[in-house]
Amino acid sequence: MRFKSLREIEREKPLEIKLDGLPREIKIDLYAKEKAFMISELVRDIHEESVEWYGFTLASKENPESIIDIGLPRNEQNVQQYTSINPEMIEQYQESLPEYLIINGWIHSHASLEFKRFSGTDEENNITVLEYVSPSLKKPIAKKEVKVRKWSFLVENEFGDEKLREGNVCLITDVPVSTARLLETIYGSFCFCLVIGDDGWHEQQIYYKKREILTGETFYDTHEAELAVFDSGRKLFRSEITTLAEKVRENIRPVTSPPPEQIERM
Known part of the structure; x- marks a missing residue:
């Protein structure tokens, strides 16, 4: 694959939502x-x-x-x-x-x-x-969004230790999910x-x-x-x-x- 400019391969900027000002x-x-x-x-x-x-x-x-x-x-x-x-x-x-x-x-x-x-x-x-x-x-x-390269979505009580080896971040929920975004607070x-x-x-x-x-x-x-x-x-x-x-x-x-x-x- 060829790119016309570097802009085409720039990473997507993380989402940031302003809550208050100083x-x-x-x-x-x-x-x-x-x-x-x-x-x-x-x-x-x-x-x-x-x-x-x-x-x-x-x-x-x-x-x-x-x-x-x-x-x-x-x-x-x-x-x-x-x-x-x-x-x-x-x-x-x-x-x-x-x-x-x-x-x-x-x-x-x-x-x-x-x-x-x-x-x-x-x-x-x-x-x-x-x-x-x-x-x-x-x-x-x-x-501010924390970018996660590889999620591992797990359902509570439905996975073994081997599943914890998958992904960079594991999200354990009570029901199955297929996508997620992680937002951290900036103080x-x-x-x-x-x-x-x-x-x-x-x-x-x-x-x-x-x-x-x-x-x-x-x-x-x-x-x-x-x-x-x-x-x-x-x-x-x-x-x-x-x-x-x-x-x-x-x-x-x-x-x-x-x-x-x-x-x-x-």
Whole structure:
């Protein structure tokens, strides 16, 4: 048999049915955005220097795709050019939250640096947070066909061991069948990643993780996202700013000389 082109022998693409989508923009309450920049202002006022800090973006379990608050955990250490994060710190902070709140990402400040984008270290932190939040944010986003080259259709209680040697996949049913298609679920999750600066600039990305439940294949992707600011009416009153200032004193700890291994990563 001769083919005019390679297209004639291309394999048929597996069926894929979209069930749901993942966010393409970052919805954030005006209150949460203002709170983030207020933290930076308090850091400068209290510690008399501009240093990096990080916090977590928070959402309600009923609406995990909208940021409604900013959480400020105890930062491991803060320097002018670097901030670190690890899974244990994320888990510890999540456990301290009210039952209705979950972490859906993280936010950090580049302070007064002119580096107005995500750094290599930031990207490592982005993945760290994504891996932590994925189990709580994952949802089925598609069904994808798993191509089976050779089926073996068997009827329950009507076959011997020798029949199990046939085919690449055995489908055992209570009644005879002659054809079948196998669809696996693809789960998707996301993580909001925001970076801000002292002079008011901000950049944001969404990190995605998609996993095929049967094959176990996992895919990662990123998207440069826009902020979609909404106003819930919640205000950052003076009493809350006072409480926030105490958290800044307690949780953000500037250090003047980071360990050598951290300097190498900067």
